[in-house]
Amino acid sequence: xxxxxxxxxxxxxxxxxxxxxxxxxxxxxxxxxxxxxxxxxxxxxxxxxxxxxxxxxxxxxxxxxxxxxxxxxxxxxxxxxxxxxxxxxxxxxxxxxxxxxxxxxxxxxxxxxxxxxxxxxxxxxxxxxxxxxxxxxxxxxxxxxxxxxxxxxxxxxxxxxxxxxxxxxxxxxxxxxxxxxxxxxxxxxxxxxxxxxxxxxxxxxxxxxxxxxxxxxxxxxxxxxxxxxxxxxxxxxxxxxxxxxxxxxxxxxxxxxxxxxxxxxxxxxxxxxxxxxxxxxxxxxxxxxxxxxxxxxxxxxxxxxxxxxxxxxxxxxxxxxxxxxxxxxxxxxxxxxxxxxxxxxxxxxxxxxxxxxxxxxxxxxxxxxxxxxxxxxxx
Numbered sequence: 001x002x003x004x005x006x007x008x009x010x011x012x013x014x015x016x017x018x019x020x021x022x023x024x025x026x027x028x029x030x031x032x033x034x035x036x037x038x039x040x041x042x043x044x045x046x047x048x049x050x051x052x053x054x055x056x057x058x059x060x061x062x063x064x065x066x067x068x069x070x071x072x073x074x075x076x077x078x079x080x081x082x083x084x085x086x087x088x089x090x091x092x093x094x095x096x097x098x099x100x101x102x103x104x105x106x107x108x109x110x111x112x113x114x115x116x117x118x119x120x121x122x123x124x125x126x127x128x129x130x131x132x133x134x135x136x137x138x139x140x141x142x143x144x145x146x147x148x149x150x151x152x153x154x155x156x157x158x159x160x161x162x163x164x165x166x167x168x169x170x171x172x173x174x175x176x177x178x179x180x181x182x183x184x185x186x187x188x189x190x191x192x193x194x195x196x197x198x199x200x201x202x203x204x205x206x207x208x209x210x211x212x213x214x215x216x217x218x219x220x221x222x223x224x225x226x227x228x229x230x231x232x233x234x235x236x237x238x239x240x241x242x243x244x245x246x247x248x249x250x251x252x253x254x255x256x257x258x259x260x261x262x263x264x265x266x267x268x269x270x271x272x273x274x275x276x277x278x279x280x281x282x283x284x285x286x287x288x289x290x291x292x293x294x295x296x297x298x299x300x301x302x303x304x305x306x307x308x309x310x311x312x313x314x315x316x317x318x319x320x321x322x323x324x325x326x327x328x329x330x331x332x333x334x335x336x337x338x339x340x341x342x343x344x345x346x347x348x349x350x351x352x353x354x355x356x357x358x359x360x361x362x363x364x365x366x367x368x369x370x371x372x373x374x375x376x377x378x379x
Contacts, residue, residue, distance in 0.1 A: 020052070020290045026205040027252075028054035031193035032061025032167075032186065032238075033211035034231070034266025035091075035275070038083045039259040040066040042279025043209050045076045050287055053133065055204060058149070058197050060138040060188045063209070064167040068160050069122035071131040082122060084272050090114055092267060107175035109227060115168060119161050128156035128163075136201070137163040138187030138194045142176045147190045149197050170234065173227075192238035195254055196245065205294065206254045209279075211261055212238050224265075231266045246301055246351045253294035255302045256350045257286050301349035306369035309346055309353075311339045315363035322364060325355035345369060 028047070030040045040063050047054070057067040069079055093114045098106040128135070128151045136151040137160070149155060150163035158179055166177035166184035176183035187194060195208045212235050221232040246254075259282040264271045286292075292303035311322075311331075318337035322330075331339050346352070346366075356364045 020287050020293055022051035024052070024205060025055050026052070026207050027195075027198045027201060028057045028067075029193055029195040029198065029206055029208040030057060030059045030063025030067055031208070031210045031212060032063055032170075032188045033192075033235075033261075034062065035086075035268055035272070036211040036259075036261045036264050036266065037062030037066065038272055039211050039261055039275045039279030039282075040209060041076065041079050041083055042276040042281070043257070043259070043283045044070055045080075045276075046280045046283035046287065048076065050284070052287065054207070056134040056136065056201060058136040058138065058194055059167070060192055060194055061168050061170065061186050064135070064137045064164050065119065065122065067135045068126070068131065068137070068164050071133055071135045072123055072126045072160070074122060079122070080276060083276060086118075086269060086272060088267075088269050090118055108169075109173050112165075112175055112177075115174060116161075116165060119164050119168075123161045123164055126160045128158075128160055131160065135160070136197055137167050138191065138197065139163060139166040139184040140187050140190050142171075142183045142185050144182075145190075147187060147194075148184065149187075149194075149200075152197075152200060188234075188238055191241065191245065193242055198252060203252050206252050207257065208254050209257045209259070209283075210242070211259055211275075211279075212242075227267065228265065235266070243351055243354050246349075249301060250299040253298045253300060253302060255286070255293055257282055258350060259283075301351050304347050304349050307346050307348050307353075307366045308369050309341050309344050309364065309366045311341055312363045312365060313338050315361045317361055317363075319360060321358050321360060322355050325358040331355075339363070 028044075030037070030043070044066070057071060059065070059067040066079065070076070091114055093111045095106060095108060095111045098108075131151075134151060136149045139148050139150060140146065141148055150158060150166075162177065162179050166179060167186055168174060169177050169184070170186045171189065176185050178184075192212055193208050193210045195206045198206050221228060224232075259275070259278045261271070261275050261278055264275060289303070294300075294302050316338045318333060318339070320333065322339050323333070330341065330343050332342055334340050348366075353366055356366060
């Protein structure tokens with residue numbers, strides 16, 4: 001994502017701005033990302049203000065928390081108030097006693113009580129049948145590795161708060177949460193933006209919101225201590241898994257929104273208002289570009305753009321990494337062991353082009369197709 005998400009943000013000539021129809025049914029999927037997930041408050045606000053109410057919501061981690069609070073009856077204004085008033089101690093309190101006495105057997109870096117209190121303030125003792133619209137919460141059984149979506153039929157007989165805590169229990173940071181004698185952790189370890197769960201709920205359009213932005217180049221992550229290094233590694237894993245899942249995705253079609261919060265770390269409390277406003281901005285902008293949205297019968301991930309891909313020959317060192325990460329057959333090595341693009345004209349979704357960031361010499365370049373053609377004419 002990252003660099004090529006910015007590239008794909010360029011609107012094509014001839015695309016008229018007109019809003020998405022209000023009666024379009026859709027499933028909203030909200031991914032995890034620590035404090036960056038507060039952007040989801042702005043996402044829901046933008047949708048509701050423009051008359052778009054999801055048929056259901058599927059959430060991971062903080063996405064599940066925001067979804068459950070809103071579907072449980074908490075208004076956007078109250079959600080914003082709580083979010084903007086959050087302090088580090090309201091979420092992350094280091095488990096000093098556990099680490100001192102249990103050492104390597106300490107269940108987690110942070111105590112469970114602050115997060116439990118926050119969930120109690122926002123979700124209370126609601127049950128899944130009380131949520132409107134329905135909410136599905138993404139978790140993983142720690143011992144079996146089974147992905148469990150609480151709120152699906154037959155999995156809706158527990159407290160919403162328990163499912164939400166389990167979905168927020170990122171391993172190493174918060175302790176696993178017990179439900180019915182089994183222990184569950186954040187479903188992001190399998191799918192951070194779990195839009196595949198929507199297949200169990202119907203064929204309608206999916207709007208997926210990703211705040212992880214792990215492909216963005218960071219600076220000095222190695223100096224951020226255990227928590228920072230592990231958080232960065234977790235984001236990289238989340239995005240890698242997501243990219244693998246979407247390579248063969250067909251239906252239902254997915255419209256992908258990525259609020260620009262990539263500069264914020266998972267545990268930062270310095271950008272709370274900015275995150276909410278960016279969620280609102282990114283969603284509002286997407287809703288105004290109706291020509292980018294899939295039509296009935298369309299497949300894949302949207303929005304899509306035509307781009308031209310090329311290799312800067314003088315930078316290429318012939319390592320072959322592009323053959324590993326690119327689509328099969330897209331790159332070949334010539335007689336001088338320089339990479340050559342066999343299919344330079346590409347149609348990209350926001351999840352395509354990951355091979356660019358894997359090139360160790362940054363030799364692969366992509367530009368909007370119309371811009372590249374103009375450059376070739378002027379050259």
